[in-house]
Amino acid sequence: MRHTVLVADDDESIRDLLVMVLVEAGYATLDAANGQDAVELALEHRPDLALLDVMMPVMDGFAACRAIKADPRTTGIPVLLLTALAHTDSKVRGLGDGATDYITKPFENAELLARIKKVLREKDQRDALTSEVWSLRSLLAIITQNRGRPMGKTARIRVFVASPSDVQEERDQLRTVIDELNRLIGDEKGVVLELVRWETHVAPDMGRPQEVINRQVGPYDIFIGIMWKRFGTPTGHADSGTHEEFTAAFESWQVTRRPRIMFYFSQAPYTLRSPEDVDQLRRVLEFRAQMEKQALVWEYNGATAFPPFAREHLTRAIKDLLAADGM
Numbered sequence: 001m002r003h004t005v006l007v008a009d010d011d012e013s014i015r016d017l018l019v020m021v022l023v024e025a026g027y028a029t030l031d032a033a034n035g036q037d038a039v040e041l042a043l044e045h046r047p048d049l050a051l052l053d054v055m056m057p058v059m060d061g062f063a064a065c066r067a068i069k070a071d072p073r074t075t076g077i078p079v080l081l082l083t084a085l086a087h088t089d090s091k092v093r094g095l096g097d098g099a100t101d102y103i104t105k106p107f108e109n110a111e112l113l114a115r116i117k118k119v120l121r122e123k124d125q126r127d128a129l130t131s132e133v134w135s136l137r138s139l140l141a142i143i144t145q146n147r148g149r150p151m152g153k154t155a156r157i158r159v160f161v162a163s164p165s166d167v168q169e170e171r172d173q174l175r176t177v178i179d180e181l182n183r184l185i186g187d188e189k190g191v192v193l194e195l196v197r198w199e200t201h202v203a204p205d206m207g208r209p210q211e212v213i214n215r216q217v218g219p220y221d222i223f224i225g226i227m228w229k230r231f232g233t234p235t236g237h238a239d240s241g242t243h244e245e246f247t248a249a250f251e252s253w254q255v256t257r258r259p260r261i262m263f264y265f266s267q268a269p270y271t272l273r274s275p276e277d278v279d280q281l282r283r284v285l286e287f288r289a290q291m292e293k294q295a296l297v298w299e300y301n302g303a304t305a306f307p308p309f310a311r312e313h314l315t316r317a318i319k320d321l322l323a324a325d326g327m
Helices: 012-024 035-045 061-070 088-096 109-146 165-189 209-217 241-256 275-294 303-324
Strands: 004-008 028-032 049-053 079-083 101-104 155-162 191-196 222-227 260-266 298-300
Touching (some): 004 012, 004 035, 012 028, 101 109, 155 165, 155 241, 165 191, 165 222, 165 260, 191 303, 222 241, 222 275, 241 260, 260 275, 260 303, 298 303
Parallel strands (some): 004 049, 155 191, 155 222
16 A cells, blocks of 8 residues: 655755655655645545644644644544754654654654654554454444344444534444443344444545545444534535535435434534634534524534433434334
8 A cells, every 4th residue: 555645844845855755765745835734634635644844834843743633533643743953842742742753854864764664564553453453343242232132133223423523522422322222222122233433434545535434434324413613624525524424314315215314513612712713613504504404403512411312312213213124
């Protein structure tokens, strides 16, 4: 597999040199002149590694590293910080922001490539192990739920969750809700619920990131959408990943009446801190207005209030799906 490296440096000559060295070494590259552009490219393309200069305009390398590591879609991308600052405090700060390694200018090309190769090898091993662990967990869950049940009597219902990055707590809570429902109604109804998320069901692959996600998650029976104050980043085919995922689900529902679609909007308080925050909220409200014309949406007051609604509504949806299937 050909790895992609994101290079960010405001010095065009250095940026071009780094790109040339990487291309000659067999890597695909993305390049940016500041930290903000680097973060946007990371979200859109999800490179295998980010090489960030520390001293950049708009957003420096430290802030860009924090932003990449804070977003669940890019948190797994290793970051190498490249800088002329050799002070220990600067190195500690970079590592504290989530950087994997710190390379001080001037550097030898051979050293840079060796560091990159080492980090990518470790990332590939970690990704492979993570994929294997989740596969084993999924298999174990199915075996556990099917223990003692006659063959041919189990239905699997796949629940897909779509959301921007600011509702990660709700995404994690769905795991607990699904486990509870599997214990409470799984045996009674002869059903195994599977929570489908890109974090656990998508492996690295070539293609537009959202297209890869759409392809790998496969068909599902229930779509859960969640939004708060962020709408997300354009995917090239839609205004955000959540928007593209909802559109695909809605188009399927129009034809087959599956998946069942449930969309939730958080009413938790927040503070708008930048023009970008205002724009994100505007897009959320516009999307909600469109949704309300064609569907019933649900409000909840913060992350702690989400599980009861999800549990109740999923129980109803599961019973309806099983009844429709004659079970």
